[in-house]
Amino acid sequence: MVALLKTNERILSLNARALQYTNHVNSKQAAQVANNKLTTKKKLQKAGLPTPRLFAIIKNRSELKKFKWTKLPPSFVVKPNNASGGGGIIVVFGRNRKGNWVKADRTEVFIPDLRHHILDIIDGNFSRNNVPDMAFFEQRVKNHSDLKKYCVKGIPDIRVLVYNYIPVMAELRLPTEESGGRANLHAGGIGAGIDLGTGQTTTAIHHGRLIDTLPNHPARLKLKDITIPYWSDILLTAVKTAQATDLGFAGVDIAIDRDDGPLVLEINARPGLAIQLANMAPLLTRLRRVEGLIIKKPERAVQLAVNLFSHDSEANAQPLSGRPVLGIEESVQIISADGHPHPALAKVDTGAYRTAIDKKLAKELGINKLVVDQKSFRAALGQETRPIVNASFQLRNQLIKTQVALTDRSHMNYPMIIGRRDLKNFLVDPAKTPTNKKP
Numbered sequence: 493m494v495a496l497l498k499t500n501e502r503i504l505s506l507n508a509r510a511l512q513y514t515n516h517v518n519s520k521q522a523a524q525v526a527n528n529k530l531t532t533k534k535k536l537q538k539a540g541l542p543t544p545r546l547f548a549i550i551k552n553r554s555e556l557k558k559f560k561w562t563k564l565p566p567s568f569v570v571k572p573n574n575a576s577g578g579g580g581i582i583v584v585f586g587r588n589r590k591g592n593w594v595k596a597d598r599t600e601v602f603i604p605d606l607r608h609h610i611l612d613i614i615d616g617n618f619s620r621n622n623v624p625d626m627a628f629f630e631q632r633v634k635n636h637s638d639l640k641k642y643c644v645k646g647i648p649d650i651r652v653l654v655y656n657y658i659p660v661m662a663e664l665r666l667p668t669e670e671s672g673g674r675a676n677l678h679a680g681g682i683g684a685g686i687d688l689g690t691g692q693t694t695t696a697i698h699h700g701r702l703i704d705t706l707p708n709h710p711a712r713l714k715l716k717d718i719t720i721p722y723w724s725d726i727l728l729t730a731v732k733t734a735q736a737t738d739l740g741f742a743g744v745d746i747a748i749d750r751d752d753g754p755l756v757l758e759i760n761a762r763p764g765l766a767i768q769l770a771n772m773a774p775l776l777t778r779l780r781r782v783e784g785l786i787i788k789k790p791e792r793a794v795q796l797a798v799n800l801f802s803h804d805s806e807a808n809a810q811p812l813s814g815r816p817v818l819g820i821e822e823s824v825q826i827i828s829a830d831g832h833p834h835p836a837l838a839k840v841d842t843g844a845y846r847t848a849i850d851k852k853l854a855k856e857l858g859i860n861k862l863v864v865d866q867k868s869f870r871a872a873l874g875q876e877t878r879p880i881v882n883a884s885f886q887l888r889n890q891l892i893k894t895q896v897a898l899t900d901r902s903h904m905n906y907p908m909i910i911g912r913r914d915l916k917n918f919l920v921d922p923a924k925t926p927t928n929k930k931p
């Protein structure tokens with residue numbers, strides 16, 4: 493327990509630095525898009541990404557006065573366009589036997605109530621800085637059967653933090669009686685960290701404290717090892733959402749509808765950092781591991797996230813051996829001839845003795861001129877002579893000074909392989925093999 497408390501303190505101490513680290517990433521224009529739910533929905537739909545269906549928009553008092561309430565379906569959600577933290581949202585679950593709309597607790601909802609609420613939205617009572625706003629009606633997401641038993645009066649969602657268009661952390665957010673059915677941690681919801689590799693929950697928090705079971709539930713349901721349906725699709729959707737909205741750092745909120753599968757609810761340009769406590773892991777460390785990497789294909793970004801941030805043997809092996817555990821794919825910083833770091837993806841290859849770098853990349857970095865030797869290697873077409881140059885690169889915060897071979901890797905997935913000559917201070921876990929080797 494003491495260790496957990498110390499971890500909490502360490503994570504909280506990193507919040508300010510993590511915010512400072514990410515605040516400069518998003519442009520003002522991209523943040524404005526994220527703050528506008530309707531603009532976000534339009535961009536995502538244009539990119540072919542799934543969102544809840546839009547039923548109607550009310551922009552002003554005149555449109556509210558003329559609105560045809562009979563065109564609304566039996567169930568729907570009313571939302572302000574520019575609110576945050578779940579404020580101003582009303583969820584209508586359906587109709588009762590009398591034909592009246594009802595909420596999850598069976599409280600009836602009448603047109604005058606909705607009209608008054610929408611007036612509050614239009615007047616800006618829920619918007620940022622209390623500026624005039626718009627209201628809209630959209631599809632109510634229906635609970636997926638695998639997650640329904642963990643929720644009270646609402647639906648859960650999955651928040652995925654995406655940095656540099658790579659998933660770095662995720663949590664399952666569960667609504668409670670206290671939160672009024674909203675999956676919002678500040679309102680009393682539950683956050684459960686998710687292993688990016690397996691899609692299963694790990695540790696859970698409620699009001700910043702670790703919990704093991706669902707509060708006030710007679711069956712005392714455990715919050716660990718909940719399997720998230722559509723996990724690969726959710727990670728892929730989160731990456732594509734960040735790309736479609738040009739947000740370098742984003743919290744993508746995704747719900748799983750029982751019929752339609754994953755749907756993007758919204759995207760946050762400044763997501764809260766309590767997700768670190770739910771995962772018992774500092775965010776800043778993960779951000780630094782993917783900073784500067786250029787991953788164009790969303791599938792590759794997901795693959796890299798799974799390899800880097802899966803809660804596998806790394807958690808146990810490193811404390812025992814004192815050595816970091818590498819997967820077969822690692823991010824590195826190659827030091828150029830003038831001393832500047834260059835980010836790259838490298839393959840860890842214990843079958844190769846010497847580290848090798850693509851000769852074109854070496855030329856760009858100016859290290860191709862640092863030749864110290866020429867050696868003969870066995871290649872696909874026979875023996876091949878390759879230049880050996882002095883080089884340095886950073887791997888897991890360790891600076892490695894070595895001699896590398898230069899070769900043509902333009903047709904390979906990785907511009908660099910790290911041979912066992914430079915792996916003396918590390919352990920290698922072959923279980924982190926990528927599932928898709930295409931770049």
